[in-house]
Amino acid sequence: MKNATISFSTIAFAFLLCSAFALSHVSPCFADASPTKAILEMNAAAVQRLAPSSSQITAALSTDLASPGINVTIQPGAESYPGLAIKPDADSWDLSAFGHVEAKVVNTGTKAISLSLRVDNAGDWQNGPWNAESDTVQPGETGVITTIFGFSYGHKPGYALKSAAVVNMLIFAGKSDTVQSFRIVSLVAGGVKGETPPVKPEDVRTTPKGGELLGGAVSGNGAIQIVPSQGVLASLVSNGGGQAVSATFPAGQDNETVTVKPAIGRWDLREYLDVHVRLRNTGKAPVTPRARLESNGGATDWISAPSPLAPGAEGVLTVPFASAATANLNTPGTGNHFANDSAAAVIIGADKADAERSVLVEHVVADNPPSVLPAWLGKRPPVDGDWSKTLDDEFNGTKLNTATWHMYGENYWDKASHWSKDNLIVGGGVARLRYTKTTGFNNDDPNKAKTAYAGGYLDTFGLWTQRYGYFEARMKLPTAPGLWPAFWMMPDRGAAFQPSSIRGDTGNGGMEFDVMEHLDRWGPHRYNIAMHWDGYGKDHKSNGSDRIYVQPDRDGYITCGLLWTPGSATYYCNGEEVLRWLSDRISNVPEDLMFTIPQGGWDNNAVDDSKLPDDFVVDYVRVWQRKDLVSP
Secondary structure: OOOOOOOOOHHHHHHHHHHHHOOOOOOOOOOOOOOOEEEEOOOHHHHOOEEEOOOOEEEEEOOOOOOOOEEEEEOOOOOOOOEEEEOOOOOOEOOOOOOEEEEEEEEOOOOOEEEEEEEEOOOOHHHOOEEEEEEEEOOOOEEEEEEEOOEEOOOEEOOOOOHHHEOEEEEEOOOOOOOEEEEEEEEEEEOOOOOOOOOOHHHOEEOOHHHEEEEOOOOOOOOEEEEEOOOOEEEEEEEOOEEEEEEEEOOOOOOOEEEEEEOOOEEOOOOOOEEEEEEEEOOOOOEOEEEEEEEOOOEOOOEEOOOOEOOOOEEEEEEEOOOOOOEEOOOOOOOOOOOOOOEEEEEEEEOOOOOOEEEEEEEEEEEOOOOOOOOOOOOOOOOOOOEEEEEEEOOOOOOOOOOOOEOOOOOOOOOOEEEOHHHEEEEOOEEEEEEEOOOEEHHHOOOOOEEOEEEOEEEOOOOOOEOOEEEEEEEEOOOOOOEOOEEEEEEOOOOOOOOHHHHOOOOOOOOEEEEEEOOHHHOOOEEEEEEEEOOOOOOOEEEEEEEEEOOOOOOOOEEEEEEEEOOEEEEEEOOEEEEEEEOOOOOOOOEEEEEEOOEOOOOOOOOOHHHOOEEEEEEEEEEEEEHHHOOO
């Protein structure tokens, strides 16, 4: 037998596959015969129920009998989300017998078009009483946009839509410099009450109990499969009450591996920072084993044993999620590529040798290394120089230092949260930005937007700014799904620069620095660093990494810093350099400090109200300036 793959039984695989898809009425295991209800008939009367969002949009019944439907044309213009609202004949639709609304559309234009279907309850749309889904349709092709009640954008859990009281629907596109056109072929309600999105097998996530992926005393972490490369003999065997992988690598061949992976989907390793692979040499020749991890986002470094294992000897390979090559944005390929929430496989190999080699992979377990902090952390910048401290707030006492900090500001990010003085709590040597399910007005001002969630807020706009230096904060992150805490900096050129769009412009030498930006769904060990410049429209540019890995200290805090000098931005976490960029485009204007906690983010889940309240805790903020960089 040249190679072998022994994993789980065909029956077990079929059961798991059907179980994954059984989360939806669309299943490979069971036929769906649920009824549908037309929301929009394709006739002249239906056109009268359409409300274009602006003069950019026109809609007319198709006169081509071979292509029935409603033709929609969107002219170029300033509107960000041009489209059509569809109104019910009465006050609302009762769709409580169904699970989704589905729009079938044809792209009649010459370029790809991104279309969204939104289903609304009553209320201010900015407060999010809707569900929406989107799809990109190529020219001439047909697309189907399915908005499932209770889910939005990527079928992530969203607003709990009241399907018995749908008051509006929208089909809209994005802003474009060219004409966009499409035809609505049908708009129907379908599915079954309580429907949940279909789950692709690759989207299934398994959280391993105790971090164990293979072997050990803990069982019940789900079926696994093994895939050997050509020439490798591999099988699953029993070992000490658990499973192990026996692998034999042929002589004289290189790059031969055996892959250990979940039977379906990926492992969710958000609670961990590395994986230990324990193996034993069961052959007659020395072997130098190596291992790495793969994920949807990319792979870790290969980790090899420091020296060959003699026959009968045992060794452990520790594979960290973080790469040994610190992210240098001037050097492509450096930094972290592994995504902790989609671990696809553990790859085990052996260095090339003249003899056949055999190993028994006894145990594979995810774990966390200890947190080791340098002595200088919090006391000085990470590099030598003539430094002086320019800001040091320990948040002692019970009141905010209003000579340095504002507790109020705008919210441009989620439209679901407002800032309140009640959600900024100073005491015990920390500032807590508390996030709660509390209805109120932004900045506690009845003339501002009213939302259902409240958060704490801090910024130094107009009170404290600095150009260049070292900026550091010690923070404890919240854990409630859906939150988006951040420590960041924005340009503040001073009151002489008006209007505010010029004062805080990220163009003209300005830049947004995201020193620490965290999405709670990534778990406690991962965050984002980013730089944004030249506005947030068509000229927007950015650089950074969303895979910065860190082990919180024994008290659960992480300490993040930015060393900003002319043409250089170097980021630190817990005293270790984690990312740098050298560029003439690095900001050269003063910046203020910000700490915010809205909800959402580009890769987050919906907020789980049952996990609220939750706190983003700031222990201290310290800033230093180098003497030769001081400016007025």
